[in-house]
Amino acid sequence: MRGLLVGIGVAVAGYGGWLLVSTQDAAAVRATVLWAVVAVIVHDLVLAPLVIGLGWVVRELVRRTGVGGRVAAALVAALVVLGSVTLVAVPVLGGFGADPRDPTLLPRDYGAGWWLVAGFSVLAGTALAFTGLLSEERPGRSDRGPGAPRRRRPHGS
Template identity: 50%
Template sequence: MRTGLAPRIALGAVGVLVAAYGAWLLLSRQDAEQLRSAAVWLVAGVVLHDVVLAPVVVVLGLLVSRVVPPVARAPIAAGAIVLGSVTLLAVPVLGRFGERSDNPSLLDRDYTAGWLVLAAVVLVAVVVATLARARRRRQPPS
């Protein structure tokens, strides 16, 4: 099924408008030091992704594809995407960056325990999906 050009242009226009609004909010509500910090954070994110994360993911993918049976590759890839994405987003709370002794309501729980629970849930989901795929492959077509 092909999508016409008009919906794509409309979707692109909405994306540009939302990005422009976000840029306006950023520039109009922050002082120079905060803007500098945001720029450093954004550049560091790109550099870390391209120099560290992407090569590590490629190497791990190659290793996993050689060691893991084909039936388990898709569930492991899905689990790695979920856990990897959530872990990257959780780095600030897992590292307790921004914790302040004068405000105990900031970072008020054990985020590491929550991440471990998520990791266990993802692991169980990967195992269940792998077993279901293996079982489906063993059954003769009806």
């Protein structure tokens, strides 16, 4: 099964590579590969460290203010939702590609849209956290009993 998956995968990816070099000129192939390489670098060396930094700030904030676990969980969930959606919406929020000759492209008020998403993120994070779906009163409890795999009820407390 593993060998089959790997074999088919190599063949399919190889077909993609052949498609790339056979349908585009060398400059376009280089630009394509460069885009993929830069995307990996931007993720691994810019975005991921930024998220780690943000995580550290949030943990420090929680530690110093002494807010409860559920407030902290609501904050984290809201940041995950809003941060990801903001990243997805970069072309829209930046108005990139907009053309005055085509008013049907990017027709909405995206600033207002972003604030709506921000409000929704906070509400949804709070709702999930305060119904006990994100954190526990006693974190790590289920790790204690060795070899006792069991489905915990997340809001059993």
